[in-house]
Amino acid sequence: MRMRSGVLPVFWVWVLAALPAVACQADVVTRLPTKEKVLALTFDGCETVxxxxVDESIAAYLAREKIPFTLFASGKFARRNRERLAELAALPFVELENHSDSHHLHMERLSRAQQQGEVIGNEAPLAAITGRxxxxxxxxxxxxxxAxxxxxxDLGYRVVHWSFASGDPDRHLSAERLYRGVVEQSRPGGILIFHINGRGYQxxxxxxxxxxxxxxxxYRFVRLDELL
Structure with missing residues (x-):
């Protein structure tokens, strides 16, 4: 049966209303749910081969200035940097979250079991550091x-990405260009992304x-869990 766009016959309204509710897939978070002038500083700490x-030029500055931030660490990175990450995670303004176990760049190409294995495999290293x-x-x-x-x-996570790419893994991006790009693109509720694993070159x-x-x-800075 063909229906005009935007028009749903009464019969089908009744049918749809009688169907059981189905859990909907949430959206990937790319902005904080606020119009206030707040920003989330987030950093990826990842390792493959x-x-x-931990880049101390970043970590020491954030700790010294008590700037709230969220660090997404992969399993390999978490295990190699366990002591330093534990020091950072003990600070009340630092949040440590999951960035997969092996940092497989295309998780969408893995099977469901492998995808969930990448997530679950990193839970123990992070829980050992944070206690949660x-x-x-x-x-x-x-x-x-x-998928x-x-x-x-389905494992109980919210997926959080970023509002725009800072481009800091680019070796050719100068500190001045990085500064201007981030400052010019930042908007209320933005989620900023950088790298704290030595590959955020500037x-x-x-x-x-x-x-x-x-x-x-x-602007003021917040941990993700303050608003999500």
């Missing part, structure tokens, strides 16, 4: 499809100026 360590199960997940590289998203959500140099400028413009 090459050993990666993570609540947020970020797909490596931001790659996912509907991968549902596989993660982040340590640009971050203090980014934070200072945004604060001068009336």
């Amino acid at each position: 090459t050993p990666s360590y 199960k993570p609540r947020f997940f970020r797909f490596p590289g931001g790659y996912y499809d509907g 991968a998203l549902k596989a993660v959500e 982040t340590g140099a640009a971050l203090p100026r980014i934070v200072e400028t945004l604060r001068q413009r009336g």
Whole structure:
């Protein structure tokens, strides 16, 4: 039966109303649910083949200035940097969340069991550091499809990505360009993304100026769990 766009016959309204409710797949979070001038600073700490360590030019600055931030760590990165991450996670303004176990760049190409294994495999390393199960997940590289998203959500996670890419893994991006790009694109409720694993090549140099400028413009920084 063909129906005109936007018009649903009464019969079908009754039929749909009688159907059991089906849980809907949530959207990937890319903004905080607020119009206030707040921003979430988030950092990816990931490792695949090459050993990666916490970038102290970033971590020491954030800790010293007591700036709230959320760190998405992969399992390999968490195990290699356990002591330092434990020090950071003990700070009341730091939140440590799940970024998969092996940082497989295309989790959408894995089976459901493998996708959930990537998530579950990183729970123990992070729980050993924080004393709790993570609540947020970020797909490596931001790659996912509907099936991968549902596989993660079925484990009780909310998937959080970012409002715009800072581009800090680009070796050719200068600290000045990184600063200007982030400051110019930041909007109320934005989720900013950088890397804290040594691959945010100019982040340590640009971050203090980014934070200072945004604060001068009336922004404050929050952990994700303050608003999500």
